[in-house]
Amino acid sequence: MNELPGNTKIGLEVHMQLNVGKLFCKCGSEGEAEKMGFTRKLHSSSGESGSQDISSVFEESRNRTFKYIIYSNSCLIEADEQPPTQINDRALKATLSMAMAFHSSILERISVMRKVVIDGSNTSGFQRTSLIAMGGTIKGDLAEAGITAISLEEDSCRKIEEEGNMVVYSLDRLGIPLIEISTSPDMKTAEEAISIAKEIGNRLRVMGLLKKGADAIRQDVNFSMGYGRVEIKGVSKLSAIRDILLNESERQQKLSEAMEAVMKRGGTEKLDFKDISSMFLGSNSKMIRKGLEEGKLIYATILKNFKGLLKANGYRVGREIADALKQVGIKGVIHYDELPAYGITVGDRDEISERMELKENDSFLMLILGRDELDIARFTIEERIRKLLSMDFSETRAVLEDNSTRYMRPLSGSSRMYPETDIPIIKVHEDLLQEASRNSPGSMEETIGRISEEYGISGQDAETIINDQKVMYLRELANKHNGKMISRLITQTVPEMEKKYGREMEWNTIVGIIKYCTENSLGRYSMEKGLHMLFSGIPMNEILSHKKLMPLSEDEIRKMMKTRGIDKNEGMSRTMDILTSSTEGVIDPSIVARLINTKKNKDSN
């Protein structure tokens, strides 16, 4: 198949990580691992019911332990040991700006919600998310799409490793703000989807504040072709969208054919597991021997009317079942179509078939299971088959490296969303809207033009600043008069310092110093000195509390030159050295140059 079916509908959810500290606490964007950690269990909550909750029930039945590694950019809030603080102002403003860019209607009052997720990726067992705006449109090169929602949510934990029943997460990413832009399913081809995704990505970049790292922009793709909506998570490269969607449409096509075949044969029946361990007491299969040694049993069940559909002729129902079982921690499923394999011979297969009294159209499944796992396995397989037979393949799937997808969990439904009671409703005030409006990103070209005009800087500098995700800072710091200086600081001074000191500083602190200088009318030399101190590792409060950033007046410099006995012949650079080592204040070299010249002139007079 080289084309998507004609009834294809594609929608996008684009996520952007913001580089403005965390969403509901005062922690920074980056941190280092600490020695401590803690472990938690998560429980599905009652009060919910029905198939939507199946994922929670599954999760809990796995009884997993989650271990969290504490990072220096995490606090009691990430550890779920303290209620969240107020929402991050910068993050909210950025989201409002994005909403304006797409003419999405902004809610006057914002409610923060909790979306239940109990795979451990959130210490609380839920992700905080808030709907900021609805509606609007986005135009790409090839298509136009409606915006359904723009939300602001917390990023989840990074998964470090998974071993048996223990999953290890780190807390550094948890709570990083994510802007989520969801479109209507208005795209029909992969190319249209790519063009829309590109446009959204560009706007996000133009606005600035994008966090560094490969996964700072991630998209989920919603896909449907008549068998319900599949949400494909974690598409990081746009170029892969086409392959992913083609694979997915083929999967759904084959699956629907397989299910039709089953129905035609008269449908299937309830599973009936039999313990057939005794058949394998002398088996040569390593897999089976190992299972038996671990005290597990070998179960088999007929899959009525599934013959030839599990793994043959392009049908892959076996994998659908195995994927579902994997989600509840059960491996070791073997089916008829695979055999002979794993040391199980054709003879074995036929013996099983006989023992199970297989009819012509039937297939069978074998499971190597602990006795206590049987119920959950049965439930999982039956649920999966029921789902497939319903011809509604709606679910959440994850992208694999080969651009195929894997079953992840049911679609999370609205019933798992409820208000974050710890945070009062946020009122979006007029001044917030005005500020956001200033930063609302246009297209790249528009924005370059606007910025270079507004701050009197070159188009090239403007583009660098935009690409560097510093445009918000430029806006925060610069005005018509000092635009050039701020632009130079962003594009030259700071990168030079990063090089020189071999480290990067949080922009919050850089902005702090520059703001202090502009507010106190201190010039370029004070700013540079402040930044040097910052990069040297001197804490903010020290840099700002001393008078170290105050420039000396012409008089003071003159006096100092006199007491230091500086000769007109010392030369500019030596003079500067002497002066800077004699004072904690800031010396403007232009004043010194002027004074030397005056001195020379005087002397020569």
Add this chain to the structure above:
Amino acid sequence: MNELPGNTKIGLEVHMQLNVGKLFCKCGSEGEAEKMGFTRKLHSSSGESGSQDISSVFEESRNRTFKYIIYSNSCLIEADEQPPTQINDRALKATLSMAMAFHSSILERISVMRKVVIDGSNTSGFQRTSLIAMGGTIKGDLAEAGITAISLEEDSCRKIEEEGNMVVYSLDRLGIPLIEISTSPDMKTAEEAISIAKEIGNRLRVMGLLKKGADAIRQDVNFSMGYGRVEIKGVSKLSAIRDILLNESERQQKLSEAMEAVMKRGGTEKLDFKDISSMFLGSNSKMIRKGLEEGKLIYATILKNFKGLLKANGYRVGREIADALKQVGIKGVIHYDELPAYGITVGDRDEISERMELKENDSFLMLILGRDELDIARFTIEERIRKLLSMDFSETRAVLEDNSTRYMRPLSGSSRMYPETDIPIIKVHEDLLQEASRNSPGSMEETIGRISEEYGISGQDAETIINDQKVMYLRELANKHNGKMISRLITQTVPEMEKKYGREMEWNTIVGIIKYCTENSLGRYSMEKGLHMLFSGIPMNEILSHKKLMPLSEDEIRKMMKTRGIDKNEGMSRTMDILTSSTEGVIDPSIVARLINTKKNKDSN
């Protein structure tokens, strides 16, 4: 010398450790080391002055660190982290009893004092002590002596090890009550002293409450023969007293002769240390090479007019100096009389003599010292020589293994004693005196007679109880009617259990159970059951809170026998087994026997 001089005066201070928990907190007598510990420094306090304080000044100048190992029988009070609680009632009563035994006059109001000791043996830097009684007499076989004081004080820490500037102590012994009985210097011979010490020891034993262990009774011996009073600490065996005193009198005799010699030669002069390190740059002396490698220097000073007195003809002034230096942590002293030795040749010696410009009667001292140790060394030696020349040899000395003694510290003076402000004055009430009077120990024979009569027990049992230090407990528990039973418990039941369970329990807890039973009129079987539970490791509160010690009534036993269908033919022992396993209560075997017999009789009727 085989006899002590005619003007000899000997006094005794006998100390007895009590087995009643600690004096100023609620910790027990025995404990186990815990993993934790802490370190402290001690400082001499100002406000004192004069030579009495020299020992404190020395101690502090050593800048030692004391490390304390926490024991399970120590709390914040031993750690000097909490003010003391009220005085241990039993300990006070025992001291009052002792005072009465010697007709010593008891103070109506007792003030607890602090005696400053800064060698680390007390975490607080002082020992708490209180004067309980003064006056009275004690008669031994060979002599009679006045009692000057009877006090009650805290024992100090056990020293575990000493390494460089670090001394390690354990907290288990700190705070154990010590009764101190001091006599007047009324004894003239070692034999008289031994007879008095024996008598005191007997009385202490007769009273009971002596803690277990070799050093539960320790005596200090005060000795004088005209050169001031020497306090000899830590004489644990009475038999050694004679040798110790002979050695000490010889030491004083020789020392006085040596000092007379110095005075005759015209006295001595201030020390004048010279750095003679350069003389030893190529020395073969290991000791000196090592010192120089450690950055130390070699100092020497003339000891004017000390020739032949440092270590020759029985004179041992060199050792006096070395001992004093050792007390301030300085080793590595070498003197003229010793040489050649330590790889220092006669040639070296003469070269030094020449360099130092030694006169005929002079000797010299060499010291291997850090530069910063010189002042304290000079001060220490000068003080020591001044002291010896004064012909007042008063000081505190410690017994060595060979029954000689070693300089320990100056006599602690009254100026280092001040009130324990944390404990209000204790009023000795009439009822306390009456109780104490009951326990006041007579001689062994008297006491055996009195006890056996009072409680209706055999003389042998009475003696065992006295020797076992249980007489106080007998008195606390027994009356005329149950004396035999209590005696049996003490002399048989408890020792049997100690054997059976391979452990000893604190007598406080044993007393607790027996008291509970006597107060609740529970008999022998209840007591035994309670003790069994105690030795099995069941906590006190459990033993006493349940009804497990309650004896079943005859009716209850009869009913139980019936429901259990116990046949007359079961036999006594099997019946007891069945019954005890059917109830938590206590079963009196005599009742069972009676019931079996009745049953038999009935049946046979």
Add this chain to the structure above:
Amino acid sequence: MAESKKPEIGDLIEFTWEGQRFQGTLLSEDSVYSNIKLINGYNISIKLEDYKILERSITRTQEVKRDMKVLGKGKPISLITTGGTIVSRVDYKTGAVFPSLDMGELTSRFPYMEEKFSINRVDFSNILSENMEPDQWIQMAKLVDRELKRSEGVLISHGTDTMSYTASALSFMFEKQRGPIILVGSQRSSDRPSSDSYLNIEAAVGFSATDFGEVGIAMHHNSSDEKIDLIRGARSRKMHSTRRDAFKAIGEGPVGRFQDGLVNFIRPYIRRVEENTISTKLEKRVGMIYFYPGLSVEEMEKNLDGKRGVILIGTGLGHIAIKHLEAIKEKVKEGMKAVITTQCIFGTTNLDVYSTGRQMKGAGIMDCGNILPETAYVKMMYVLGNYDENRFPEMMRKNMRGEILEREEMGVFP
């Protein structure tokens, strides 16, 4: 249509906002804003102008849906429920938090429970712990007494804010008890998957089936979902406003620990006895006064007024400014009792060490070791309610329920 009917809470409506059409459930309204749950799950708060009712809500009852009162077939345990975080549950539809403790859910989480226990639920009152009063303690004691007669242990779900006060009060009122009395709370409400209530309750049930004859609190040992401590009620204190491991046994460690389904006792405790002995007499004319620099003598006098006894929460070893002593002395002469405790929380009081302390003693103020201020308050109510006046000092200083530590070990201060 829209004009004819006004939507009611719970109705599914269709409405227009900013030119777009939406569907959602009406959750609440004020004079201006309507709170609507959209079908995608988000709540929005908007001015509702143009709407149509699609479906009327059939029931909007927010009644507590509680299941059966007894569950399981093992050892009888009683579960007494009060308000507080531990029984809070969110209504996912409206987002409202309401009290609930579903027994079936409780036991289904721990499959062994139905085998091992027969849990009998009794609802005390849905009062939040910060609103509890001494009267409620008394009612609670009576209920516990009743339940302990038919159960082997009593479990009380309680808000954490004043849980230590209630635990202390029960400690004193129960002079002897037939079985464990275990209070359990949670610091994260049960409506969140990360709630500490699950493990706390599991442990509390475990503790309540032992021979522990005291009042204890079962809460997390540290931030991990691993160990639950059993803390003696009269030494317990909430020491952190938000953490799971907020409750500490001040000056001693926990008495017991629950881990991997098993109870282990660490410290000695009183065992249960055959019969309860209970006295619910509490003197209520008792108060607590927190001393601080700047507290005026007039204020002190106001707070002493009408009291039979006061707990002073002083500084350090138990000190207050000398200027207050006259007023107190006056009241003590008239029969009022005054007991000093310390703001330090850790460590003992002692009026013998400093001159201020000795002057306070002179004014008739007494110390009683390291009793916690809150426990001292409850104890004073109990002692004044049950003992003769002249036994007051003796009883206050006596360690009755583990509330006074005779020894404080080195390792128990953080």
Add this chain to the structure above:
Amino acid sequence: MAESKKPEIGDLIEFTWEGQRFQGTLLSEDSVYSNIKLINGYNISIKLEDYKILERSITRTQEVKRDMKVLGKGKPISLITTGGTIVSRVDYKTGAVFPSLDMGELTSRFPYMEEKFSINRVDFSNILSENMEPDQWIQMAKLVDRELKRSEGVLISHGTDTMSYTASALSFMFEKQRGPIILVGSQRSSDRPSSDSYLNIEAAVGFSATDFGEVGIAMHHNSSDEKIDLIRGARSRKMHSTRRDAFKAIGEGPVGRFQDGLVNFIRPYIRRVEENTISTKLEKRVGMIYFYPGLSVEEMEKNLDGKRGVILIGTGLGHIAIKHLEAIKEKVKEGMKAVITTQCIFGTTNLDVYSTGRQMKGAGIMDCGNILPETAYVKMMYVLGNYDENRFPEMMRKNMRGEILEREEMGVFP
């Protein structure tokens, strides 16, 4: 002879007791007992009947014998002395404890000190810390201001009982400061060889010679004589009545540490500036109210009476019983300020989490994060004294002196 003269305090006398003759110094007398120090050092308390005066006491002055006011020749440091354990010293003759801080002794213990510092002693007042009042804080601030103009750092020896209050008060009054202001106390009085004062003072001098531009407390890190912590004044609290390491930096660690003669800073701090900025205006009509179950509405009202502001010390996240809200609301309407803090001491307040909190907000009570109750009290005095009414909420919530932690890390709760 005996009949002619009565002995006076300090006299050396000979007397008979129980038929024995003794000599000793008369220390004190009451109507019945005489307290005598025997020549062997023991004190006895007896009825003195038959005595003879051997030697009249020449001086019995118990005046504080203080030595020179300035010592050393290095960096100028001011040492301001107040009362308290740290300056207590016993008179070995009489056993009386009296205040003293001998500069010569101080520096002689640490020989390097005379080289490094020039310590200038100023006596503030011999007041015990429990008797300190806000007025003294103001006087102290003025004195510190004066001293900081000539010294590079100021050291204040202070009783530990209310040391954190004073430290907080100075923190707020000093908006900017020319040098470190270090309070130092001791938990074992200087008259005992084991006193913690020596090391505490050594460290405090060390801290006072840095560029620390805040108010800090220097006390033991743990029970060992090894490390001294520098604790930010506004986050400090005395958490144990008797231990050396009683002072803790609640919710954060210490800012700095002194060990082996060296100062190390662990956390960021404000550096000193060129000039002091100080405001000594404090509103004194401010009070603290400790909430507890059983506190009546009448008592609450009494305590609100006449106040411009109150700090409520509530439970948990900052709760009080709902029944009190009406009275508070009434007062708030009349202009009174009400701020909630928590008895838990550790952790933040937050009135948004539970319904009680939201009702409290409705009554006009405000929270301000994790500020300590005592610090909040002092801060309220400062804010009401220096800022316009309408800036009150903003200023109370603003972290001015490190008193509010914006982040609380996992590791800082014991």
